[in-house]
Amino acid sequence: MNVKDIGEFGLIDATSKFFEDLVPEGCLGIGDDCAVIPAGGDKFMVITTDMLVEDVHFLRDKISAQDLGYKSAAVNLSDVAAMGAVPHSLFLSVSFPANLSKEWYAEFVRGIKEHQVPLLGGDTTNSKTGKITINIVAVGCVDKNNIKLRKGARVGDCIYVTSALGDSAGGLQAILNSKEKHLSNLVAQHSRPRPHLAEGAKLGKSSLVSAMIDISDGLASDLRHILKASNVGAVIELSSIPISEELKISPWDAEKLALTGGEDYCLLFTASEQVDFDFPCYKVGYITERNIGNIEWQTNGQVVELDYIGYRHF
Numbered sequence: 001m002n003v004k005d006i007g008e009f010g011l012i013d014a015t016s017k018f019f020e021d022l023v024p025e026g027c028l029g030i031g032d033d034c035a036v037i038p039a040g041g042d043k044f045m046v047i048t049t050d051m052l053v054e055d056v057h058f059l060r061d062k063i064s065a066q067d068l069g070y071k072s073a074a075v076n077l078s079d080v081a082a083m084g085a086v087p088h089s090l091f092l093s094v095s096f097p098a099n100l101s102k103e104w105y106a107e108f109v110r111g112i113k114e115h116q117v118p119l120l121g122g123d124t125t126n127s128k129t130g131k132i133t134i135n136i137v138a139v140g141c142v143d144k145n146n147i148k149l150r151k152g153a154r155v156g157d158c159i160y161v162t163s164a165l166g167d168s169a170g171g172l173q174a175i176l177n178s179k180e181k182h183l184s185n186l187v188a189q190h191s192r193p194r195p196h197l198a199e200g201a202k203l204g205k206s207s208l209v210s211a212m213i214d215i216s217d218g219l220a221s222d223l224r225h226i227l228k229a230s231n232v233g234a235v236i237e238l239s240s241i242p243i244s245e246e247l248k249i250s251p252w253d254a255e256k257l258a259l260t261g262g263e264d265y266c267l268l269f270t271a272s273e274q275v276d277f278d279f280p281c282y283k284v285g286y287i288t289e290r291n292i293g294n295i296e297w298q299t300n301g302q303v304v305e306l307d308y309i310g311y312r313h314f
């Protein structure tokens with residue numbers, strides 16, 4: 001048997017169980033967007049790490065060095081936002097070939113600095129394969145009462161997302177199909193996803209918000225993480241999925257990209273009542289007690305059979 005047979009999430013679950021006995025009291029380990037570690041009193045640290053591997057997560061000739069730096073930090077800061085936390089610091093580990101230009105590297109770190117979060121350390125190594133690998137660790141801070149986990153969703157809660165979905169996936173299609181380069185908003189959404197930090201902090205402070213995750217692998221996949229962790233099911237109303245005009249007029253299947261494309265890096269949350277914040281929140285469905293761990297797709301209240309899953313590495 002190899003790793004593909006057990007799958008990305010099977011592998012993570014097995015690792016989590018293996019280390020379960022060593023997780024200190026009061027800490028939350030593997031399984032949410034960040035680990036949670038007590039930092040004294042009511043303060044908690046959240047810590048996350050995400051890797052960007054050349055030819056898996058990015059093509060070097062299709063993204064500027066500055067955008068790649070911006071995105072490498074953004075995907076981690078998005079996980080900090082998903083906990084209801086605010087960023088504290090970043091750590092950067094990189095592996096690159098000796099012939100990488102120093103201007104490229106300077107632009108890359110300029111992209112990271114755009115987020116205005118201090119970089120407090122990292123590691124630098126030579127890449128003998130010639131490919132670039134980037135790993136960032138993001139640390140955040142949050143008050144105990146504001147921590148939002150994947151496991152808090154309750155039957156009857158409304159399900160929201162904080163932006164239109166699928167633009168990043170459309171942007172990737174536009175980048176890969178050079179004829180469609182004019183879809184600039186989609187490309188920008190793919191190359192420079194904005195972490196929803198202000199939104200995450202406000203949602204963290206709201207007692208109405210019961211569970212939260214960021215969308216990295218697509219709503220079809222990330223909502224299931226909330227459903228499994230919370231032991232509930234969901235109905236998603238397809239006509240309520242927010243899709244941008246640019247994606248609608250693109251040549252691709254907008255609905256499929258919106259639900260499975262991933263890399264949106266907006267927030268997906270559940271709330272016990274309708275919410276009204278000073279930023280966009282789109283209600284896309286509700287939590288049910290049937291179908292535990294699964295999504296029932298509906299169009300205008302009628303069930304539709306879809307086999308949407310979302311992105312998986314293995």
Ligand code: ADP
Pocket residue numbers: 012015029030031032033034035049050079216217
């Ligand atoms: P996200 O998309 O929010 O970054 P992931 O799907 O990458 O989350 O990871 C889910 C959970 O599994 C997180 O808690 C993460 O820290 C943990 N995780 C992922 N890969 C590993 C690994 N190789 N070893 C330990 N924990 C891991």
Ligand code: MG
Pocket residue numbers: 033078079082213214215216
């Ligand atoms: Mg996440």
